[in-house]
Amino acid sequence: MARPILVANWKNHPSSLIEAKTLLRQLSRSSKLYKKLFFFIAPPYPYFALVSERLGNFGQLAAQDVFVLPSGNHTGQVTLDILKSFGVRLAILGHSERRALGETNDSVSQKINIALRSGIIPLVCVGETARDQDGEHFEFLRDELKLSLAGLNRKNDIAKLVIAYEPVWAIGKNARDAIAPADLSQSVIFIRKVLTDMFGRKTAEHIPILYGGSVESANVRALLHETGIRGFLVGHASLHTKSLEAIAESLI
Ligand code: PGA
Numbered sequence: 001m002a003r004p005i006l007v008a009n010w011k012n013h014p015s016s017l018i019e020a021k022t023l024l025r026q027l028s029r030s031s032k033l034y035k036k037l038f039f040f041i042a043p044p045y046p047y048f049a050l051v052s053e054r055l056g057n058f059g060q061l062a063a064q065d066v067f068v069l070p071s072g073n074h075t076g077q078v079t080l081d082i083l084k085s086f087g088v089r090l091a092i093l094g095h096s097e098r099r100a101l102g103e104t105n106d107s108v109s110q111k112i113n114i115a116l117r118s119g120i121i122p123l124v125c126v127g128e129t130a131r132d133q134d135g136e137h138f139e140f141l142r143d144e145l146k147l148s149l150a151g152l153n154r155k156n157d158i159a160k161l162v163i164a165y166e167p168v169w170a171i172g173k174n175a176r177d178a179i180a181p182a183d184l185s186q187s188v189i190f191i192r193k194v195l196t197d198m199f200g201r202k203t204a205e206h207i208p209i210l211y212g213g214s215v216e217s218a219n220v221r222a223l224l225h226e227t228g229i230r231g232f233l234v235g236h237a238s239l240h241t242k243s244l245e246a247i248a249e250s251l252i
Pocket of ligand 1: 009
């Protein structure tokens with residue numbers, strides 16, 4: 001079985017370079033543990049140099065977004081050639097916090113394409129804003145997947161995709177507010193079905209699906225139990241070394 005995937009999404013934390021250094025020093029004490037996984041850290045841009053230098057061989061650098069245009073004069077943007085020069089291997093695309101700022105399925109689809117052309121793994125985030133009794137959120141999920149992944153047809157490209165199911169209502173809270181394991185497995189089955197309709201069973205069954213949304217040491221084992229996920233996209237708990245270690249340990 002392929003290695004589990006753990007992505008630490010630092011968002012816009014920690015708030016100083018000194019704290020970022022401390023966090024990395026603490027993380028590196030468990031480097032043996034992280035080496036057993038595909039482990040990525042997605043820090044804010046100003047910490048890229050530090051993270052790429054200190055991650056050594058126990059993890060890889062990830063971006064929290066990409067800019068769609070090729071290198072050129074784009075004040076305020078960071079183009080893919082720069083990301084690549086720091087060793088970025090994966091990019092979180094379509095995160096709900098970016099969608100809330102106006103990111104559309106269309107731009108997610110463009111970003112997937114340009115990330116792939118640059119040899120960067122697209123980690124595509126999808127998730128409903130609310131669940132309802134009638135299951136209408138599944139339609140939302142289907143549309144978001146279909147539109148975000150539109151235009152992907154090369155087998156080689158599809159094989160590099162990773163999906164993160166992040167129900168928006170469960171993000172940034174705590175373990176008690178995360179999704180119930182039974183609902184998670186239902187969503188994973190549904191996502192797998194949409195991927196199968198789009199790409200065929202053989203291709204779809206190999207696309208890893210991660211879960212994100214208030215993953216903490218307290219709920220990690222329940223979320224893994226027979227839910228069909230391959231790993232986690234972790235926000236706030238990734239800033240606490242002990243919590244992240246517990247999450248990593250549950251994956252191996
Ligand atoms: P959270 O964030 O773990 O703090 O809920 C997850 C994410 O937004 O990627």
